[in-house]
Amino acid sequence: MSELFLIAHVAGRAIAIDADQVASVVDIGQVVSVPRASGVVRGLAALRSRVVTVIDTQAALGHGAAGTPGRAVIACFDGHFYAFLVDALEDVAPFERTHLSSGMALDHGWGSCAAGVIERDGEPLLIVDLVRLVPMPIAA
Amino acid sequence: MDDLLQEFIAETRETLEALSGEIVLWEAQPADRARLDAIFRFVHTVKGSCGFLDLPRLGRLAHSAEDVLAAVRDGKRTPDTALVNAVLAIVDRIGELTEAIAAGVPLDDTTEDLLIAALAEDAAPRKPATPPAPQGQTIAGTPQSRIANRSVRLGVELLDRMMAGMSEMVLARNELARRLRDAAPDPRVEGALERLSLTVAEMRDTITRTRMQRIEALFSAIPRMVRDTAAPLGKQVTLAIEGSDVELDREMIELLRDPLVHIIRNSVDHGIELPSERRLAGKKENGRLVVSARQSGNRILIEIADDGRGIDVARVVAKAVKSGLYTENDVARMDEVQRLELIYCPGLSSRDTVTATSGRGVGMDVVRANIEQIGGRIALRNTPGRGLIITLQVPLTLTIIPTIVVAVGAQRFALPRQSVEEIVSLNGGAVRIDPLGDARVATVRGQRLPLVALGDLLDIPTEDPRVLVIMATREGNFAMAIDAVLDTEELVVKPAAPAVMASGLYAGQTLPDSGLPLLLLDSGGIAAVAGLRFAPTMNDAADAVHAVEEAGITALLFDDLDGARRAIALGVVDRVETAPFALIRTTGGRRHLTVEGGVIPLIAVAEPTGGEGVAVLRLTDGFAEIGYAIAEPHEIVTLPAAIAPARDRPGIVGVAVIDGEQIELIDPHALFAGEAPVSTERPLCLLRCDGSGWMDTFLRPVLEASGYRCALWSDGNPNQPGAITLTMDDCPADVPLDAVLTLRRQVAATPGSTSIYRYDRTALIAALESRLTRAGGSKRNAA
Numbered sequence: 001m002s003e004l005f006l007i008a009h010v011a012g013r014a015i016a017i018d019a020d021q022v023a024s025v026v027d028i029g030q031v032v033s034v035p036r037a038s039g040v041v042r043g044l045a046a047l048r049s050r051v052v053t054v055i056d057t058q059a060a061l062g063h064g065a066a067g068t069p070g071r072a073v074i075a076c077f078d079g080h081f082y083a084f085l086v087d088a089l090e091d092v093a094p095f096e097r098t099h100l101s102s103g104m105a106l107d108h109g110w111g112s113c114a115a116g117v118i119e120r121d122g123e124p125l126l127i128v129d130l131v132r133l134v135p136m137p138i139a140a
Numbered sequence: 141m142d143d144l145l146q147e148f149i150a151e152t153r154e155t156l157e158a159l160s161g162e163i164v165l166w167e168a169q170p171a172d173r174a175r176l177d178a179i180f181r182f183v184h185t186v187k188g189s190c191g192f193l194d195l196p197r198l199g200r201l202a203h204s205a206e207d208v209l210a211a212v213r214d215g216k217r218t219p220d221t222a223l224v225n226a227v228l229a230i231v232d233r234i235g236e237l238t239e240a241i242a243a244g245v246p247l248d249d250t251t252e253d254l255l256i257a258a259l260a261e262d263a264a265p266r267k268p269a270t271p272p273a274p275q276g277q278t279i280a281g282t283p284q285s286r287i288a289n290r291s292v293r294l295g296v297e298l299l300d301r302m303m304a305g306m307s308e309m310v311l312a313r314n315e316l317a318r319r320l321r322d323a324a325p326d327p328r329v330e331g332a333l334e335r336l337s338l339t340v341a342e343m344r345d346t347i348t349r350t351r352m353q354r355i356e357a358l359f360s361a362i363p364r365m366v367r368d369t370a371a372p373l374g375k376q377v378t379l380a381i382e383g384s385d386v387e388l389d390r391e392m393i394e395l396l397r398d399p400l401v402h403i404i405r406n407s408v409d410h411g412i413e414l415p416s417e418r419r420l421a422g423k424k425e426n427g428r429l430v431v432s433a434r435q436s437g438n439r440i441l442i443e444i445a446d447d448g449r450g451i452d453v454a455r456v457v458a459k460a461v462k463s464g465l466y467t468e469n470d471v472a473r474m475d476e477v478q479r480l481e482l483i484y485c486p487g488l489s490s491r492d493t494v495t496a497t498s499g500r501g502v503g504m505d506v507v508r509a510n511i512e513q514i515g516g517r518i519a520l521r522n523t524p525g526r527g528l529i530i531t532l533q534v535p536l537t538l539t540i541i542p543t544i545v546v547a548v549g550a551q552r553f554a555l556p557r558q559s560v561e562e563i564v565s566l567n568g569g570a571v572r573i574d575p576l577g578d579a580r581v582a583t584v585r586g587q588r589l590p591l592v593a594l595g596d597l598l599d600i601p602t603e604d605p606r607v608l609v610i611m612a613t614r615e616g617n618f619a620m621a622i623d624a625v626l627d628t629e630e631l632v633v634k635p636a637a638p639a640v641m642a643s644g645l646y647a648g649q650t651l652p653d654s655g656l657p658l659l660l661l662d663s664g665g666i667a668a669v670a671g672l673r674f675a676p677t678m679n680d681a682a683d684a685v686h687a688v689e690e691a692g693i694t695a696l697l698f699d700d701l702d703g704a705r706r707a708i709a710l711g712v713v714d715r716v717e718t719a720p721f722a723l724i725r726t727t728g729g730r731r732h733l734t735v736e737g738g739v740i741p742l743i744a745v746a747e748p749t750g751g752e753g754v755a756v757l758r759l760t761d762g763f764a765e766i767g768y769a770i771a772e773p774h775e776i777v778t779l780p781a782a783i784a785p786a787r788d789r790p791g792i793v794g795v796a797v798i799d800g801e802q803i804e805l806i807d808p809h810a811l812f813a814g815e816a817p818v819s820t821e822r823p824l825c826l827l828r829c830d831g832s833g834w835m836d837t838f839l840r841p842v843l844e845a846s847g848y849r850c851a852l853w854s855d856g857n858p859n860q861p862g863a864i865t866l867t868m869d870d871c872p873a874d875v876p877l878d879a880v881l882t883l884r885r886q887v888a889a890t891p892g893s894t895s896i897y898r899y900d901r902t903a904l905i906a907a908l909e910s911r912l913t914r915a916g917g918s919k920r921n922a923a
Contacts, residue, residue, distance in 0.1 A: 030656060032551070032656055032657045032658070033551065034640050034643070034646075035597075035599055035645070036597075036598060036643040037640050037642065037643045040639070045657065046651055046657050048308055049304050049305075049308045050651075051636075051649045051650070051651050051657045053636070053639060078638075080636075081637075134637070134639055136638055136639065
């Protein structure tokens with residue numbers, strides 16, 4: 001059974017995001033930083049009448065802080081809205097989800113958020129589970 | 141009380157609708173414990189509300205049904221068809237009575253004894269057939285027309301959408317205003333925009349109020365409830381209520397009502413001992429009950445503390461074993477906390493006897509279920525023999541908080557005004573900062589406070605901080621250095637994402653009109669992250685508390701001549717009459733009123749104006765007589781137990797909250813002692829507002845508390861002799877210099893300027909005084 005995935009570019013590579021997780025795709029304006037929050041939290045931004053928490057996707061994947069915020073994918077978890085910064089966005093298309101081949105060694109950031117693999121024109125793309133990019137307090 | 145009744149009716153209707161399904165199922169399966177519990181809770185709640193709302197008939201029905209159901213729960217009776225029918229007849233009857241109350245029509249009560257008799261164990265087996273029959277008659281006899289309620293219930297989601305739409309509208313308005321400023325503005329367009337702005341602001345306020353309510357709505361019923369609960373038990377309870385002004389989501393208020401009622405009844409009934417027992421235990425005869433609400437981080441804490449006997453854990457454990465809920469082995473394995481939490485088990489009560497008020501153990505399991513349903517938590521702090529503190533924590537889903545917006549480096553933060561004690565300038569010389577070890581302390585007027593530089597704490601590059609904010613936490617105060625105070629704003633605060641809250645520094649996030657998100661700082665969180673440790677302090681507010689028994693003081697509510705609504709103890713008022721102006725004369729240096737057979741001193745806080753005469757309260761202490769001129773008498777009210785003492789206001793004994801309004805209470809003692817100020821002795825300050833409303837909201841209370849009268853400056857309001865005009869430094873100076881006090885926004889003074897930093901309270905009052913002495917002196921010279 002094929003599912004819909006949004007293809008995005010982060011840290012120089014293409015990733016796939018489950019379209020069910022994506023509420024919308026926006027351009028992020030000014031970001032207000034949140035001192036002393038995790039480095040993955042870029043800050044807060046206003047999206048129409050809503051405050052969204054901006055997540056530095058690149059930093060969450062362990063590639064260092066991203067540059068100027070631009071495009072972002074909006075998702076809502078537990079009633080809170082998050083904006084995941086991406087370098088660029090492609091289209092939404094149906095793909096077949098396959099399991100991550102065993103024995104694949106992914107570094108820390110990628111390993112914890114990988115939710116499978118899709119194949120686009122013979123090129124494998126990692127499915128990134130957005131919810132696992134959000135830093136959570138240890139004792140929630 | 142009408143509101144409460146309306147709510148009771150709405151709630152009973154709703155529960156009955158929800159319950160009808162349960163009733164049918166229980167009828168089919170009388171052994172079903174869950175259904176039984178649901179019906180039991182319903183009658184218990186009705187009984188509780190009835191005692192409080194003074195509805196004895198309903199209360200009697202509910203009480204008898206509860207008795208029977210409790211017997212079934214305890215296994216003393218089996219739920220046979222007869223019993224089920226009898227209980228259902230009672231439930232139906234409760235519904236009918238509720239409708240009758242709503243419609244305000246009388247309902248015949250002859251069948252009620254039959255209904256109750258049918259509950260008896262030895263009721264004849266044919267009896268069950270009878271209750272439905274009279275019930276049928278009553279239905280035929282009474283028009284079952286439902287009286288339309290003047291309130292409607294709306295889905296929260298709908299309100300949320302309305303709120304979101306409103307915020308959107310504000311942002312669109314701001315955008316439009318910005319665009320218009322850039323283009324050459326047409327005055328007509330500007331006028332239209334102005335009108336739009338006003339409407340939008342008004343709408344936003346209204347819409348916000350649809351969601352928010354002061355917790356006072358919940359607390360106002362407590363004094364009466366405590367009294368009514370305590371009196372039949374022969375107990376004396378001193379009640380203190382704190383934090384009534386915390387605003388909560390209406391949804392939460394509704395859901396908190398029942399748990400709070402249960403807890404308070406339990407405290408009075410089970411916790412607080414009889415006066416004689418208390419004496420033996422070496423406590424004051426009056427039990428002490430403190431109900432307080434406060435915001436802490438992203439939660440609202442409601443605390444109900446009593447100094448009664450606490451929970452006897454051993455007895456709770458024994459009961460749990462006896463009722464077969466747990467075995468001896470289970471209990472032996474439990475730790476102290478788990479044993480205490482046995483009180484949440486359905487059907488378990490720490491009390492052996494059952495009273496009309498509470499005591500069937502239905503309370504705590506329902507309370508916990510209700511609180512957890514709204515995502516809250518309940519915590520117990522039990523000190524056997526010393527008291528019990530129950531803390532309800534409910535999430536702050538949304539709240540309006542008055543805030544002060546401050547700047548640190550390039551960033552802005554909001555501080556809850558509640559936790560800001562004082563703002564002092566670092567340039568004024570009123571503050572000393574010294575290193576102490578590797579930390580720093582600020583000394584403000586002799587008080588030494590730990591200093592936290594917010595910029596350093598948050599890793600924000602900042603220049604030298606110029607303002608010190610004294611922040612209050614539960615444990616103690618600390619000083620926080622920031623760059624500047626920017627504004628004051630009422631903000632709709634929502635909880636931030638967990639990733640943001642994890643830092644422990646923030647209480648929530650908000651989107652002000654600027655369109656840029658703003659974080660609300662939490663004073664307790666800052667103190668914790670900065671590593672401040674406060675020595676535990678005991679603050680027993682017992683002296684400031686008035687006993688419930690003394691709450692029966694009645695007072696006359698009236699509009700004073702200066703427009704304020706005040707109250708005076710009714711015992712002092714001999715009568716109210718209208719005095720023609722011709723009878724009021726200023727003789728012998730003060731106002732006097734000619735009365736039958738002489739003159740009496742007349743007190744007026746402002747010049748009486750308009751009409752034929754002025755309403756005068758004739759006050760007497762049984763010996764001397766004084767007149768007090770007022771604008772209009774209103775009504776006779778009962779003063780609440782809690783009265784906040786007044787400060788620096790001669791003639792005012794304190795402030796009481798009556799019908800949600802803060803009312804100043806006149807101090808008759810001061811009036812008769814001749815201490816009360818008359819209007820001429822309170823110098824006038826003309827506030828030259830610059831449109832931001834800062835003077836009116838920030839400055840006015842300060843001045844009035846210091847004994848000044850305030851009026852808004854306007855062109856048609858020429859500079860009165862003896863009055864001081866306060867103006868901002870960017871306003872044109874067109875009044876004589878010695879009667880003007882210029883305030884500046886910046887902390888730093890421009891050389892040669894006599895202006896005063898607007899948050900430097902001490903300097904401000906001092907300057908006012910010195911100018912006043914000069915003005916007064918010159919006036920005297922002229923005369």
